[in-house]
Amino acid sequence: MEPVKAFVDSKDGTRIAYTRYGSGPAVVLVDGALAAQEFGPNKSLAEALSSRYTVFTYDRRGRGESGENLPVDVEREFEDLDAVTDLAGEPVMLYGISSGGGLILDYLLSGRTARKVALYEVPFVVDDTRSPAPADYVEHIHSLLAQGKNGDAIKYFMRAGVHLPALMVAAFPLFPGWSHLKKVAPTIAYDLQYVQAFQRGRPLPADRWSGLDVPFTVIAGSKSPAWMRNANAALAQVLPGATHRVLPGQTHLVKAPVLAPALIEFFG
Structure with missing residues (x-):
């Protein structure tokens, strides 16, 4: 079918x-x-x-x-x-x-x-095997999005939230999907609400x-x-x-x- x-x-x-x-x-x-x-x-x-x-x-x-x-x-x-x-x-x-x-x-x-x-x-982040999301993580992403800095918001999300290596994130604009990521960047605001409370390194x-x-x-x-x-x-x-x-x-x-x-x- x-x-x-x-x-x-x-x-x-x-x-x-x-x-x-x-x-x-x-x-x-x-x-x-x-x-x-x-x-x-x-x-x-x-x-x-x-x-x-x-x-x-x-x-x-x-x-x-x-x-x-x-x-x-x-x-x-x-x-x-x-x-x-x-x-x-x-x-x-x-x-x-x-x-x-x-x-x-x-x-x-x-x-x-x-x-x-x-x-x-x-x-989620429940222990000390990685650093927790920064205290102002959500606010900083919202600030970048409000300023129309979608690319910067994606990079910050990938570094502070996803914890990808800095060199990989720096190369993101070279990837074929970069234009898609920048276009949908404002939707990060939804996803943060589902996970950010449990990304602080606590049980x-x-x-x-x-x-x-x-x-x-x-x-x-x-x-x-x-x-x-x-x-x-x-x-x-x-x-x-x-x-x-x-x-x-x-x-x-x-x-x-x-x-x-x-x-x-x-x-x-």
Whole structure:
């Protein structure tokens, strides 16, 4: 079955672009920071899962072909996800990568639910294996964006938030995707709200997600930095009944042929 591209209106009227793949039980894939359907890992993952599931990908608001209505309000992003999950006509399974996993956790805390939830490397910082985000991290990014310095905001986000090496970040303007990154830079404001409270090098609160009644799996890559692996092991410990899995040879840029079998095993 060929993928079907279409649009759905969110509650506030914002047009959200989505693509439906395959057939079977419904799975919705949620991108992390700066990614979109045509710029990120979820397209290849959707293709890998489409023989078993009806898979939905979508452009989060302000990205790709989706619209944007300001000011930033995470409830609008929850309504966008509602609009996509409603297309399935049944309770869906959710997968979120990076800060997309943080979005899903907050989505569930808002009172929504799902059949099952898989998370890949939510970027929390729970110990001293890396320095925490600076105290003025969020404010500085907002300041750069307000001044129209989208490129500087991306670089600061990649250094202070993602912790990429300085030389790699300095070379970003040479990469083919630089124009996309600068265009969607304002959407960082959403992603920060899902993760920044837990990027301070302190243990995750034991009771924050204790009331969630959803089967979880938390996945990380064996070649990801220690801080990322530690954070996701800790997340699995505080999510009720969660399983934890480490994929050999994988990094934050996880490969669909390796990840898909793990998701199929969990989703059933």
